[in-house]
Amino acid sequence: MSDKAAVLEVPGPDGTREVRVSSPERVLWPGAGMADQQPVTKLDLANYIVAVADPLLGALGDRPVTLQRFPEGIEGEEFFSKNPPKGVPDHARTVNVTYPSGRRHPQLVIDEIATAVWAVQMNTITFHPWPVRTADVDKPDELRIDLDPQPGRVFADAVEAAFALRDVMAEIGLTAWAKTSGNRGVHVYARIAPTHEFLDVRHGVIGIARELERRLPDLVTTSWWKEERGERIFVDFNQASRDRTIASAWSPRPLPGAPVSTPVRWEDLRDLDPTTLTVRTVPALVAERGNPWAGIDDAVGDVAAAIALWDKDVEERGLGELNFPPDYPKMPGEPPRVQPSKRRTDKADHEYMAPKAERDADLRKVWGPVPPPVPPMLAKAVKGFGAVKGEVIYEPKWDGFRSIIFRSGDEVEIGSRNEKPMTRYFPEIVEAVKASFPDQAVIDGEIVLVRPEDRDRLDFDMLQQRIHPAASRVRKLSTETPASFVAFDLLSLGGESYLDRPFRERRAALEQALAEAEPPIHLTPATTDRATAEEWFEQFEGAGLDGVIAKPVDGHYEPDKRTMFKIKHERTADCVVAGYRTHKTDPEAIGSLLLGLYDADGSLASVGVIGALPMARRRELFQELQPLVAEWDDHPWNWAKPEEGVRTPRSSEYSRWNNQKDLSFIPLRPELVVEVRYDHMEGTRFRHTAQFVRWRPDRDPTSCTFAQLDEPVKYDLADVLSAE
Incomplete structure (x- = not known):
């Protein structure tokens, strides 16, 4: 191998620079791994860098870069160079970055291709840029x-x-x-x-x-x-x-054959x-x-x-933090850094490893071509009817438990949106399915519960209480607060899959399949007329419904894909911030803000929470709210004061549907007002988590009452359920 250095003339923003490449014939990739059996040398790599200069700079430019270096080629030792190597050219710059340990030191920035060629001279094969720009190395772009x-x-x-x-x-x-x-x-x-x-x-x-x-x-x-x-x-x-960091775009990799990312x-x-x-x-x-x-x-x-x-x-869903890299300090909320061993000695390997195809084959013998579990087809939110393009069929958006029901003879399986079985909780639905469904069918719909005292609207809170672990309680509730099933799509019928059929065909077949169905099995209303759908949007909310769904008439049923459209109410309200919960992974960050409105008697009622905030803002807000932390005895919700040694609510008040969440909170003086966005109310509470809009320092907290909320048009729920 010649020791004579090569000199490359490399164009750049300030003209051509000469870059010296020592040991240009040093083999970085041996010929045995190359398609042409010819080795790739250090000079070959330098020429490659020049050849892809423009796109490579697009990936590296203005970013801190770690260099993966191989002084003896890919078959020798390697190391990652985070500190810039000695001899950085005058035209190159560095930027200080902070590491997980809290240490700060400079890293190389590659603003022109001559710097990248110099890095090759320093035996760099792979470039690892940070996902940040030098203007702010703490916020990825x-x-x-x-x-x-x-x-x-x-x-x-x-x-x-x-x-x-x-x-x-x-x-x-x-x-x-x-x-x-x-x-x-x-x-x-x-x-x-x-x-x-x-x-x-x-x-x-x-x-x-x-x-x-x-x-x-x-x-x-x-x-x-x-x-x-x-x-x-x-x-x-x-x-x-x-x-x-990840190997940059256009960066070679230290593998046989000299592959490029x-x-x-x-x-x-x-x-x-x-x-x-x-x-x-x-x-x-x-x-x-x-x-x-x-x-x-x-x-x-x-x-x-x-x-x-x-x-x-x-x-x-009660999910939390995942493991950090092993060289990180222990992070808040992180799972144990101990390798799990979850195998049981009494369970055979094939029970863990059986391919899904084999499991599905067994299920198809029972259920037909669409066996459980199946994730439901989803809808993407759009702003208003004008955002829906093409020919569609409109349906009311029901507010209950999304469920796909499978029937094969006397076998019935009720699956939830997250594919977990709910069959045991709704025995009355199981019996109704046996009476009203075809012998072999898979039907998508919603389990809803009509408020028993007046039967004029849906009651989601009461529906949640149907998820109970005690069989005796399940039987009791099935008679006291029976649920209904509203069908709106067909996945399989009579041993044939309908997944690839257009919705207009699925809807027609569903109407025929449920022509003789009786309550509590219902067929959702449907229309192609936008004016009718807009009327539903305004009126059906009074019956506890959640907006309107629009389904493309030629669309196939695509499980877990957002191929439908949902049009939901979007309103704002000014609410009092009455407390907060701390974040699951950081005790000095806000998890959620508790919201209240004053009722006609002047009492502050709990109406919901704000939950979605950037982590940096959660931490800032935690510090900002500390001066407002109140004594329990002076707080409007002092009924929630925890007993000594017990957090609020008490452990006995945990439920199946809150996943054993700790719902305790820190009381605040009710002095802050926030404007939030919400879709609709369920009783006296926001049905879903509210979204932050802005702070309202101009509002008197006592002026934040229920009177500001839109009153939905009252509507007879029986008319909705009986609509054809």
Whole structure:
């Protein structure tokens, strides 16, 4: 090997720079792994960097970068260089970053390609940029998700997961961009506004990952421990943690064949062989096709919707923090860093490992072509009827438990929205299904409960009380507060799947299948007339309904996909902030704010909570509210004062439907007023979590009364249930 250095002339913003490359013939990738059996040298790598200069700078520019260096090539030792190597050129700059330990030190910034070539001279093979810009190194502007195939999975499996991930991201307003990992995986990126800190973005990634896992439970996992992952694609949420980086777009990888982590167009991803994308082939590909990520900086999204997925998992599903990287300090709310061992010795391996196809085959013998569990088709929220395009069929949006009911002879299974069985809680529905459903059918609908005292509206609170562990209580409630089932879609009938049929056909078949059905089985009203739907939107709310659903007439039934549209009421109210709960993962952050309104007697009534706030704002708000913390005896809700040694509410007041959540709170003097957005009321409370709009320092708290709320038009619920 010649020791004579090579000198490259590298163009840049300030003219051409000469960059010296010592030991240019040093072998970085041996020829044995290359398609042409020719080794890739240090000079070859430097020339590659120059050839892909423009797109590479798009990925690296204005970011702190960690260098993965191999002084003896990929077969020798490697190390990660976070501190800039000695001899940084005068034209290069650095920026200070903070690590999880709290230490701060500089990292290299690559603003021109001559700096990247110098990094190659320092034996860098892979560039690992932080997901931040130098203007604010604590707030990511890039969301990155690493789809990592576990043993038994291949690149094609990661591709399928990537397409499903793209759908999830699109639904929350993020534009997804794909690249090969340089190995068997796929990396999916999105530009985001740099408004949230690392922990918030990590939580947003976890929220997205969990949603993807719910949609593809046999393909995707968020399990941190390898023993729990099985043959699935691991969504590596910790790549969103501070000081965790992914190989940049256009960066070579230290693997046989000199592969490159290459951005690709979505339409090319399925037919791609990632092993063909190497330092030898990628320059020609860029010259021919350009940069598939050329528009990424023009598609900046808001990560708040992803964080809302996390918040929903925490508040409604009882899910919490996931493990941090092992070199992190112990984080608030983090699970134990002990590898689980969940296998039981009395359970055979095949019971854990039986492929889903085998399990489904057994289920189909009982239930037909659409066996349980099946996640229901979902709806995306739109603002008003004008946002609904194309030919649709409108239906009332029922406010109950979304359920898919399976019947095969005397066998009945009631599945919930999260695919958990609810059969045991509604014996009266089971008997009604046997009397009114066809012999073999799968029907989507809503379990609702009509308020028994006046039967003029739905009562969701009473419906929740039907979920009870005691069989005797279940039987008693089934007669005292019986539920009804409102059918609105057909998945299977008589041994035939209807999933791929257009909705107009499914609706017609459903009407025929339930033509002789009797209460408590009902068929939801439906219309193609927008004026009728708008009338429903205004009137049916008085019966406790939740808006209007619009279904494309030619749409197929797509489980767990948001292919329908929901039009819901959106209103605002000025409320008194009467207390707060602390965050599940940080005792010095706000989990939720408790809201109140004054009734006609001048008493402050609890009406709901605000739950979705960025983590940084939660911590700021915690400090801001401390001067308002009140004594229990002086608080309007002093009836909630905890007993000595017991938090509020008392442990006996926990229920099945709040997942054993700790509902205790810190009382505040009722002096702050906040404007919130809500959809509708359930009795005297907001039916769903309210959304923060703004503070109202101009409002007198005592003026915040129920009188400001819209009164829904009263409507006879029997007319809704009997509508054809």
